[in-house]
Amino acid sequence: MGADPKSVFVLPDLGEGLQDAEIVAWHVAEGDHVVADQPLVSVETDKAVVEIPSPRSGRIARLLAAPQTRLAIGAPLVAFSAGGERDTGTVVGELPTTASVQPAARPRATPAVRVLAAGRGIDLAAIAGSGPEGEITRADVESASAVRTGVESLSGIRRAMALRMQEAGRAVVPATLTDEADVGTWPAETKVTARLVTALIAACRAEPALNAAYDGTALIRRLNTDIHVGVAVDTDDGLIVPVLRNAQSLDLAAISERLTRLTTEARTRRIAPEALRGATISVSNFGALGGLFATLVVVPPQVAILGAGRIHRRVVSLDGKFIAMRVLPLSLTFDHRVVSGGEAARFLAAAKATLETSS
Numbered sequence: 569m570g571a572d573p574k575s576v577f578v579l580p581d582l583g584e585g586l587q588d589a590e591i592v593a594w595h596v597a598e599g600d601h602v603v604a605d606q607p608l609v610s611v612e613t614d615k616a617v618v619e620i621p622s623p624r625s626g627r628i629a630r631l632l633a634a635p636q637t638r639l640a641i642g643a644p645l646v647a648f649s650a651g652g653e654r655d656t657g658t659v660v661g662e663l664p665t666t667a668s669v670q671p672a673a674r675p676r677a678t679p680a681v682r683v684l685a686a687g688r689g690i691d692l693a694a695i696a697g698s699g700p701e702g703e704i705t706r707a708d709v710e711s712a713s714a715v716r717t718g719v720e721s722l723s724g725i726r727r728a729m730a731l732r733m734q735e736a737g738r739a740v741v742p743a744t745l746t747d748e749a750d751v752g753t754w755p756a757e758t759k760v761t762a763r764l765v766t767a768l769i770a771a772c773r774a775e776p777a778l779n780a781a782y783d784g785t786a787l788i789r790r791l792n793t794d795i796h797v798g799v800a801v802d803t804d805d806g807l808i809v810p811v812l813r814n815a816q817s818l819d820l821a822a823i824s825e826r827l828t829r830l831t832t833e834a835r836t837r838r839i840a841p842e843a844l845r846g847a848t849i850s851v852s853n854f855g856a857l858g859g860l861f862a863t864l865v866v867v868p869p870q871v872a873i874l875g876a877g878r879i880h881r882r883v884v885s886l887d888g889k890f891i892a893m894r895v896l897p898l899s900l901t902f903d904h905r906v907v908s909g910g911e912a913a914r915f916l917a918a919a920k921a922t923l924e925t926s927s
Contacts, residue, residue: 576644576645577645578643578644578645579641579645581642582611583841583842588638589612589639590611590638590723590724591609591633591634591635591637592609592610592636592679593609593679594608594631594635595608595609595610596628596631599628601626601627603625604625605621607621607622609645611639612679612680612723612724617678617679617680617837624648626648627648627649628649629648629649629650631646632644632645633645635686636683636723675692675693675697676697676704677704678703678837680706680837681704681709684706684709684710694712695708695712699836700836703836725805726805726806729806729807735868736865736866736867736868740903740905741904742863742865742866742901742903743912744899745902745913746861747897747898747916747920748882748897749895749920750893750894751895751923751924752893752894753926760853760856760879760896761827761853761856762823762824762827763820763923764851764853764874764876765797765815765827765851766922767918767922768795768815768851768874768919769815770919770922771915771918771919772795772915773816774915775914775915777871777906777911778902779791779792779848779849779872780906780907781870783869784868794813795814795816795848796812796813796814797811797812798849798850798851798867799811799827799830799831799852800851800852800853800854801831804835805837808834808844809847810833812827812830813846830843848870849871849873849874850870850872851873851875851876852864853875854876855876855877855878855879855896855897856878858878860878861877861897861899862877863901864901865901868903871902871903871906872900872901873900874899874916874919875898876896876897876899877896879895880897881893881894900916902915
């Protein structure tokens, strides 16, 4: 006999046009009594791990999906006991009977990392976390894994990345321009990504054609007034691109502060889903990891991405003398279906000029 439909809570609409999500970890068990808004389950979308709260108070009759199951939006998630039990305010678990009883410290790890550890038979309590405040990361679990099969089914962030890059590869006609900016006057403490964003803003003002959205099916281009910058962040789970909104209204200090916060939230998987959508143009400071130039991936409907390589010294001849310049390699990849070579060149020149100022 199936559950009473009136007592079944389905996977809610998570926004952003998401069609499904993967069960990461349940925070309740069958038979538990829960109160409204108490966390029921963590699910992983293509962009983030999200906690879903209980829509009501009541007793859990059945959990209708196991961890690592991918569910479509609207699929049955949990069944509550019928009968409309009176909410007594009881929460899951029991209070200790004496003040001296203390629960064992729970290792710090995200739900996604806990599922990975459980699947590989790894005891998180035996791992020293390398993340912030000792948090255990995916890399820590993989390092501790005694059995390596060499086969991995992509899920979550990596699955989303694979699908997004695959679609971009089919849709975009990419072209790349490169140049170098003389950054010899930059202070030692300069934050490269923040400076890259300020250069992007100046370039968008000089050549708005690259801050645009393009519909390749309808052959419609829309120029954007606001500049919402997608910032590529490398994480243990794959590439995440949080969005720095209305960057055109921020000064360098505000840009730097927001980038620090967004990067931390992305790498700890605590970023809000709404912070991962709506980018109008993107940047990638891949030089922080290595490399000089790159052909980057433009993700539709965006039409451009600006990247920075590793700062290095290059010997040049100036006024008959050889000098070592400190240069920042720049790579601009654009969708040649809608951006002309001249527009891209003017954009890159404006970005370079801004980067070559001392502040």
